[in-house]
Amino acid sequence: KQEVTQIPAALSVPEGENLVLNCSFTDSAIYNLQWFRQDPGKGLTSLLLIQSSQREQTSGRLNASLDKSSGRSTLYIAASQPGDSATYLCAVKEGTYKYIFGTGTRLKVLA
Amino acid sequence: GAVVSQHPSWVICKSGTSVKIECRSLDFQATTMFWYRQFPKQSLMLMATSNEGSKATYEQGVEKDKFLINHASLTLSTLTVTSAHPEDSSFYICSAFGTGATDTQYFGPGTRLTVL
Numbered sequence: 001k002q003e004v005t006q007i008p009a010a011l012s013v014p015e016g017e018n019l020v021l022n023c024s025f026t027d028s029a030i031y032n033l034q035w036f037r038q039d040p041g042k043g044l045t046s047l048l049l050i051q052s053s054q055r056e057q058t059s060g061r062l063n064a065s066l067d068k069s070s071g072r073s074t075l076y077i078a079a080s081q082p083g084d085s086a087t088y089l090c091a092v093k094e095g096t097y098k099y100i101f102g103t104g105t106r107l108k109v110l111a
Numbered sequence: 112g113a114v115v116s117q118h119p120s121w122v123i124c125k126s127g128t129s130v131k132i133e134c135r136s137l138d139f140q141a142t143t144m145f146w147y148r149q150f151p152k153q154s155l156m157l158m159a160t161s162n163e164g165s166k167a168t169y170e171q172g173v174e175k176d177k178f179l180i181n182h183a184s185l186t187l188s189t190l191t192v193t194s195a196h197p198e199d200s201s202f203y204i205c206s207a208f209g210t211g212a213t214d215t216q217y218f219g220p221g222t223r224l225t226v227l
Binding site for chain 1: 117143145147152153154155156157160202204206208215216217218219220221223
């Protein structure tokens with residue numbers, strides 16, 4: 001059974017810092033991995049999607065990497081801003097449709 | 112991008128009543144939709160996969176008689192929580208893949224259910 005874990009569970013950093021969020025999964029047979037952002041009481045916003053054949057994806061200040069063989073992904077956020085404060089979730093896609101979500105990292109960027 | 116809406120955004124009901132939550136794909140057709148629940152400070156847990164025109168597929172441990180799912184059209188899936196109890200209070204989120212687009216999931220804004 002696939003299990004997805006995110007470390008750290010919570011993170012508080014001063015504005016401007018570069019930071020790394022970690023995601024690990026137990027079964028490397030995945031189709032893709034997606035990083036999401038969730039604001040309190042809100043739905044999910046897709047940030048980056050990495051196909052199983054890809055190593056990384058970039059969007060603005062965000063960079064996500066994938067090492068499928070070791071079951072790891074990282075989300076790198078450059079020059080963090082207070083507006084980046086949210087919960088970040090990673091999810092791995094199994095089969096045609098099914099996503100398994102990680103436990104999430106609650107990020108707070110202090111002004 | 113594709114838009115998924117949910118209605119209502121929040122609902123409060125008395126214990127023992129039933130509550131229906133709608134999930135709509137606004138600008139695309141969704142042959143498959145998904146229902147998740149999320150407890151406070153926890154991640155999303157897949158409850159069931161809703162397939163247009165056929166029965167939903169429920170995840171292990173999810174009571175299908177309690178959480179009724181109907182996907183009657185390519186743009187609408189409904190989740191009915193029957194005989195709701197306080198332990199059913201949660202944040203319910205739906206998502207969808209469009210026809211021919213099976214990589215990116217589009218999520219609804221969620222529905223906060225509080226059962227008194």
